[in-house]
Amino acid sequence: xxxxxxxxxxxxxxxxxxxxxxxxxxxxxxxxxxxxxxxxxxxxxxxxxxxxxxxxxxxxxxxxxxxxxxxxxxxxxxxxxxxxxxxxxxxxxxxxxxxxxxxxxxxxxxxxxxxxxxxxxxxxxxxxxxxxxxxxxxxxxxxxxxxxxxxxxxxxxxxxxxxxxxxxxxxxxxxxxxxxxxxxxxxxxxxxxxxxxxxxxxxxxxxxxxxxxxxxxxxxxxxxxxxxxx
Numbered sequence: 230x231x232x233x234x235x236x237x238x239x240x241x242x243x244x245x246x247x248x249x250x251x252x253x254x255x256x257x258x259x260x261x262x263x264x265x266x267x268x269x270x271x272x273x274x275x276x277x278x279x280x281x282x283x284x285x286x287x288x289x290x291x292x293x294x295x296x297x298x299x300x301x302x303x304x305x306x307x308x309x310x311x312x313x314x315x316x317x318x319x320x321x322x323x324x325x326x327x328x329x330x331x332x333x334x335x336x337x338x339x340x341x342x343x344x345x346x347x348x349x350x351x352x353x354x355x356x357x358x359x360x361x362x363x364x365x366x367x368x369x370x371x372x373x374x375x376x377x378x379x380x381x382x383x384x385x386x387x388x389x390x391x392x393x394x395x396x397x398x399x400x401x402x403x404x405x406x407x408x409x410x411x412x413x414x415x416x417x418x419x420x421x422x423x424x425x426x427x428x429x430x431x432x433x434x435x436x437x438x439x440x441x442x443x444x445x446x447x448x449x450x451x452x453x454x455x456x457x458x459x
Contacts, residue, residue, distance in 0.1 A: 279449030379412020
C-alpha cells in the first residue's frame with residue numbers, strides 16, 4: 230500500500246469530538262517484567278480497585294513452559310473478574326493458554342497467521358508506533374486493535390517513536406477499529422490522550438511502580454470524568 234505519512238494537522242486533536250457511538254476509553258494493564266513472588270496478589274488488588282478492560286502478560290527471557298507456569302494464576306484472576314487476558318509477543322503461548330488475545334510487535338508475526346492459529350474469536354493487537362501506514366496495514370490484516378506510542382517518556386521499554394496525540398484523533402475519525410495509547414501514561418497526563426480519541430490507555434509502571442490499587446482508582450477517576458454526560 231502506498232501511503233505518505235507526512236505530518237498530521239494538529240487540529241485533528243484540537244477539534245476532535247468523540248463519536249457517541251464509540252465506547253468510552255478504558256484501562257489496559259500491562260504486567261511488569263518481574264511477576265514473581267506476590268504479584269498475583271497485586272494483580273487481584275489492582276483489578277478490584279476499578280474498571281480494567283484487559284491485562285497483558287509480558288515477560289522476557291523465560292521459555293514457554295516457565296511462561297505458562299507463571300501465567301496460570303494471573304489468567305485465573307482475570308477470568309474470575311471478566312478481564313481479557315492478553316499474551317504479549319507469542320502466538321504459540323497464547324494458543325497454549327487459551328488466552329483471550331495476543332499482542333504483536335512489528336517483529337512478532339503477521340496478524341493473518343495469528344488469526345489462522347488462534348481462531349476468529351481471539352483478540353489480536355498490533356504495535357504501530359507512530360505510523361498511520363502500519364496501523365492501516367494491521368487493520369487490513371485483520372487486527373482487532375492498533376497501538377500507538379510512546380506518547381510520553383517511559384522506562385518500561387526502550388522506545389524511539391513519539392507520536393503526537395493527533396494520530397489518535399485521525400485514526401478514530403476515520404476507522405472504527407479501536408486504538409490504544411501507550412507509553413509513560415499516568416493519571417496526571419492521561420486526559421489529553423483520552424480527549425484525542427484513545428479507546429484504551431495501556432499502562433504499566435504507573436500502576437506497578439507504586440500502590441497499584443490507588444493508581445487504578447486514580448485512572449478510574451480520570452476515565453470516568455472523560456465519559457459522555459449522563
